[in-house]
Amino acid sequence: MAIEIGKDFYRPYEERMDKSLDFLQEEMNAVRVGRANPHVLDRITVSYYGALTPLNQVANVQVPEPRMLTIQPWDPSLLKEIEKAIQSSDLGINPTSDGKLIRLVFPTLTEERRKDLAKQVTKLGEEAKVAVRNLRREAIDQLKAYLKKKEISEDVYKDAETQVQKLTDRYTEKVDVQVSSKQKELMTV
Numbered sequence: 001m002a003i004e005i006g007k008d009f010y011r012p013y014e015e016r017m018d019k020s021l022d023f024l025q026e027e028m029n030a031v032r033v034g035r036a037n038p039h040v041l042d043r044i045t046v047s048y049y050g051a052l053t054p055l056n057q058v059a060n061v062q063v064p065e066p067r068m069l070t071i072q073p074w075d076p077s078l079l080k081e082i083e084k085a086i087q088s089s090d091l092g093i094n095p096t097s098d099g100k101l102i103r104l105v106f107p108t109l110t111e112e113r114r115k116d117l118a119k120q121v122t123k124l125g126e127e128a129k130v131a132v133r134n135l136r137r138e139a140i141d142q143l144k145a146y147l148k149k150k151e152i153s154e155d156v157y158k159d160a161e162t163q164v165q166k167l168t169d170r171y172t173e174k175v176d177v178q179v180s181s182k183q184k185e186l187m188t189v
Helices: 007-029 076-088 111-148 154-187
Strands: 045-048 051-054 059-065 068-073 102-105
16 A cells, blocks of 8 residues: 655654744743843743742733843742742843842843853754754654555655755754854844
8 A cells, every 4th residue: 555745744744843943942032142131031930839930920021221121020029039040040140129129130241251152052053953853864764664664665755755855954944044143143242
């Protein structure tokens, strides 16, 4: 019985490649550039009634100035807890509090720090490319299994393998675009 290799074969791999791109974007949003971005707080959680809760679900985060974030907890008793969570995170910023509001002032990045962050972004991009290539390998392994069971012909296998490679190339190019965009953003003073 012959299997037809159509869009339905590629769709799950393409969706998972999209998820790899989305994950890369989330990771890069957490990389701090010279100006304030509320997304740098996305990974910070605080203990709220015994449960670890994302910071943006227990406080109002605003950007009043290009290099400052303000965090106003909805429950004032969380102020100290939020401060501790920020200090123990990898942000490298000390919060200041006036008893009602927490301020995070983002210092301008040194050139050395910018280069370190650019390297970090490159590493994130490489990890995303590895994920995409793993999906390519998975798809090709599936095709080889079909070929071995004689469910597809050699010609169909070759055509499908070419399509999988084109899909992989398209997504690795998208990763490169995201990485270079973030690096450009980092290196802009």
